[in-house]
Amino acid sequence: MGEDLEKLKQRLPLLDYLRQQNWSARPTGHGVEFVGLCPLHAETRPSFYVNARKNLFYCHGCGQGGDLIRFVELSRHLSFRQSLTYLERQSAPADPAAVLQQASAFYQQQLDRYPEARQYLEQRGVRDLTLIRELQIGYAPGGSLRRHLLAQGYSLDLLQHTGLVNPQGHDTLYQRIVFPCCQDSRIVNLYGRSIGTAFAHRFLAGAKGDLVAWESVRQFPSVILVEGMFDLAVLWQAGFRHATCSLGTHLNRDQFRQLCDRPRTVYLTFDVDANGSGQQAAQGLAHRLRAQDITTRRVLLPPGHDPNSFFVQGGDARQFHSLLEEALS
Ligand SMILES: [Zn+2]
Numbered sequence: 001m002g003e004d005l006e007k008l009k010q011r012l013p014l015l016d017y018l019r020q021q022n023w024s025a026r027p028t029g030h031g032v033e034f035v036g037l038c039p040l041h042a043e044t045r046p047s048f049y050v051n052a053r054k055n056l057f058y059c060h061g062c063g064q065g066g067d068l069i070r071f072v073e074l075s076r077h078l079s080f081r082q083s084l085t086y087l088e089r090q091s092a093p094a095d096p097a098a099v100l101q102q103a104s105a106f107y108q109q110q111l112d113r114y115p116e117a118r119q120y121l122e123q124r125g126v127r128d129l130t131l132i133r134e135l136q137i138g139y140a141p142g143g144s145l146r147r148h149l150l151a152q153g154y155s156l157d158l159l160q161h162t163g164l165v166n167p168q169g170h171d172t173l174y175q176r177i178v179f180p181c182c183q184d185s186r187i188v189n190l191y192g193r194s195i196g197t198a199f200a201h202r203f204l205a206g207a208k209g210d211l212v213a214w215e216s217v218r219q220f221p222s223v224i225l226v227e228g229m230f231d232l233a234v235l236w237q238a239g240f241r242h243a244t245c246s247l248g249t250h251l252n253r254d255q256f257r258q259l260c261d262r263p264r265t266v267y268l269t270f271d272v273d274a275n276g277s278g279q280q281a282a283q284g285l286a287h288r289l290r291a292q293d294i295t296t297r298r299v300l301l302p303p304g305h306d307p308n309s310f311f312v313q314g315g316d317a318r319q320f321h322s323l324l325e326e327a328l329s
Contacts, residue, residue, distance in 0.1 A: 005069070008084070012091040014068045015052045020090075021075075025050065040064050040074055076151075089153030096162045099154050100180070100187040103164050106148050107138025107178045107190075114139050120177060120195040125312040126233045135179060135213075135233060140192055142174030163204030164190075172204060179229045181209035181247065183254070191229060191247060203247075211255045212245040218258065222265035224299075224324070227278070231269070231307035238317040243269075249281035260292040267327055269299040271306040278306075297327035 015034065018025070025036030028049070038048035041062040048059045058065035064074055072083040111117050111132070117139035126132065146165050150156065159165040166172045176192030181203070188209045192202045212232055217223055220242035226232055227249050235243040246255050249270055259266055268286055271278035279298070286296040301310050301323065310320065 005084075008087055008091060009055055009068050012068065012087060013052065014055045014057060014071065015050055017068055017071070017087075017090070018050065018057075038062060040071075086153040090155070094155070094158045094161065096158070097186040097188065099149065099158055099162055099164065100190065102149060102152060102154070103145060103162075104136055104138060104178070104180045104187055104190065106145060107140050107173075108133075108136060109138075110141055110144075111137065111139045114141055116175075116195060117141075117177060123312075124230045124233070124308060126230065126237065128237050131233060131237055135229070135236075137233075138178040140171065140173035140176045140178050142171050142176075145171045145173070163206065173202065174198065176202060179212075181212075183207065183209040185215070193229070201248075208247050208252060209254075211251075211258050212247070214244060214258050217242055217244040218261065220264070222267065223259075224267045224269055225259070226269050226307050227271060228306060228308060234308050234311040235320075238311060238320065240317070240320070249278060249285075251285065256288070259289060260294055263293060263295075265295040265297060267297045267299050267324055269301070269307055272301045272303055273306075274304065295329075297324070297329055299323050299327045 018039070021039065023036055023039055025034040025046075027033065028035050032051055032053040034050045034052065035046045036048055037043055037046050038059045038061050040048075040059060043061050047061040048057065050057045056065065056067055057071060068087065069080065069083050072078060072086060073080060076083070076086065078086060121127070121132070121137070126137070146156075146159060146169070149159055149164070156165065156169070160167065163172055173190065173192040175196045175198065176194050179191045180187045181189040181191055189204050189206050191208070194200050194202070211217070211225075212229070222242060224235060224240055224243040226235065226243060226245050227247070229245055229247065232243055232245040251259070266289060268282040270282040282298050286298060289296050301307065305313075307320075
């Protein structure tokens with residue numbers, strides 16, 4: 001612990017940290033000493049001194065002094081332990097998966113605070129609380145993620161790099177139900193479904209990851225493939241745990257490879273939309289899967305339906321089961 005502390009302080013010198021926080025200072029003429037306005041109390045004449053060699057500060061105005069950890073405790077009103085966590089994040093190499101994980105956890109906490117979010121889920125037929133937790137469904141109200149993550153010590157650079165915050169500095173996801181997208185069990189993206197008037201589907205920059213929950217689905221000899229997360233949620237809720245989701249009708253290379261990783265039957269259950277695009281995509285995919293010796297069945301929902309609307313409008317597990325049995329080969 002003591003040793004880690006020393007390493008942390010070496011990795012992130014006090015003076016560097018203060019400069020990152022926009023502290024401006026001038027050398028006092030004593031070589032390693034700098035002076036500037038105190039960040040801890042209001043003053044007009046500089047009385048905050050930093051000794052760069054000793055890595056310590058002292059303010060003659062408010063009498064506070066100490067090392068980097070002490071400075072973070074005082075300036076951010078954190079405990080010793082919280083300050084350490086904060087500083088470790090500040091000085092660690094940027095890890096997009098970690099920040100996406102934090103964002104997803106934050107969004108999950110918001111779900112209960114916004115009645116409109118739960119109402120939307122209800123409207124899409126998603127009611128089972130265990131399932132909501134299992135799929136890590138969250139809600140992005142918009143306007144509060146950036147502050148939350150900055151306070152945790154993540155840099156604005158990293159937030160913008162992951163796309164959580166847009167180039168203008170605002171939360172990217174706004175009034176959207178949020179699902180994490182994973183690759184090898186790490187979150188690589190977030191998918192947000194608008195509950196308002198904004199464009200329905202939104203991903204952050206970057207890859208959309210694996211087939212959803214593939215680790216638990218791949219063991220089944222036959223799987224149901226759907227294009228949307230709300231399709232998946234209602235199918236799981238109805239007991240069809242061998243359903244997975246490609247988040248759109250176009251499978252990326254990894255998702256396609258996953259479907260082909262052993263002999264199985266794939267029930268393609270894409271939307272039956274008026275322009276026929278869902279079924280066209282299903283036919284194209286069936287063709288490519290058959291070339292890999294995968295048995296395919298095309299499930300035909302009633303016109304105008306996707307699996308979600310089928311269940312929301314009163315369809316039940318028994319009826320969906322008959323659709324699977326009648327699926328076209
Ligand atoms: Zn002071």
